Amino acid sequence: MQNSNVKILATEILSDNWYTLRKITYEYQKKDGTLQTQSREAYDRGNGATILLYNREQKTVILTRQFRLPTFVNGNETGMLIEACAGLLDKDNPEDCIRRETEEETGYKVTAVRKIFEAYMSPGSVTEILYFFVAAYSKAMKVSEGGGLDHEEENIEVLEIGFEEALKMIGTGEIKDGKTIMLLQHIRLQGIL
Numbered sequence: 703m704q705n706s707n708v709k710i711l712a713t714e715i716l717s718d719n720w721y722t723l724r725k726i727t728y729e730y731q732k733k734d735g736t737l738q739t740q741s742r743e744a745y746d747r748g749n750g751a752t753i754l755l756y757n758r759e760q761k762t763v764i765l766t767r768q769f770r771l772p773t774f775v776n777g778n779e780t781g782m783l784i785e786a787c788a789g790l791l792d793k794d795n796p797e798d799c800i801r802r803e804t805e806e807e808t809g810y811k812v813t814a815v816r817k818i819f820e821a822y823m824s825p826g827s828v829t830e831i832l833y834f835f836v837a838a839y840s841k842a843m844k845v846s847e848g849g850g851l852d853h854e855e856e857n858i859e860v861l862e863i864g865f866e867e868a869l870k871m872i873g874t875g876e877i878k879d880g881k882t883i884m885l886l887q888h889i890r891l892q893g894i895l
C-alpha cells in the first residue's frame with residue numbers, strides 16, 4: 703500500500719467466521735488537495751487461480767459444474783454453475799496451486815501451464831486477485847475421477863465440452879461465470895482453438 707494520498711485510519715473486523723470482512727476507514731486526498739474521510743467494507747477470502755484446459759485435436763475444453771450458494775440466493779434457480787477449474791491459493795504460489803487444483807477437481811495431471819493474465823474480479827468489495835492460466839490436456843493426462851475433495855464438501859462434476867458449444871453457451875446464459883467467459887474469449891482471441 704504505497705499511495706501517499708491515502709492514509710488508513712482504522713480497521714475493524716466485522717466478521718471472521720470463514721473468511722474476513724473488514725471495515726476500513728481512511729483519509730483520502732482528492733485532486734484539489736482537500737482531505738476526505740471515507741470507509742468501505744472489504745471481503746478478504748485470499749487470492750485464487752483458475753485454468754482452462756483445452757485440446758486442439760478434439761477442439762474441446764474441460765469445465766466443471768458445482769452448486770454455488772451465492773448464485774442460488776441471487777437469481778440462479780438451481781444454484782448450479784458451470785465454471786473453469788479454480789481454487790484458492792492457500793500458501794502456494796499460483797502455479798503450484800492451479801496444478802494441484804486441476805488434479806483435484808478435474809482428474810487431469812497437467813504439466814505445462816501458461817499464465818495469461820491476472821485480474822481483480824470484484825474490486826469494489828472483494829480483495830481477491832485471480833491468476834489466470836491455460837493448459838493443453840489429453841486423455842493420457844487423466845489420472846483420477848476428479849470431483850474435488852470430500853472433506854471440503856466439494857461435489858464437482860467434470861464436463862468435456864466442444865469449444866464452439868461453450869462459446870455459444872455464453873450467449874444463451876448457460877455459462878454465466880466471469881472468469882470462465884474471460885478464459886473462453888482468450889482462447890478465441892488468441893486463435894488457440
Ligand SMILES: Nc1nc2c(ncn2[C@@H]2O[C@H](COP(=O)(O)OP(=O)(O)O[C@H]3O[C@H](CO)[C@@H](O)[C@H](O)[C@@H]3O)[C@@H](O)[C@H]2O)c(=O)[nH]1
Nearest residue numbers: 720721749750751752788789790791830832854855856881
Ligand atoms: N464450510 C464452509 N466452506 C466454505 C465456505 N466458503 C467456501 N467454502 C469451501 O471452501 C472450498 C474452497 O474451494 P476452492 O476450490 O479452493 O475455491 P473455490 O470456491 O473454487 O474458489 C475459486 O473460484 C472462486 C469463484 O470464481 C474464486 O473467487 C476463487 O478465487 C477461486 O478461484 C470449497 O469447497 C467451498 O465450498 C464457508 O463459508 N464455509
Ligand SMILES: [Mg+2]
Nearest residue numbers: 787788789807
Ligand atoms: Mg474450486
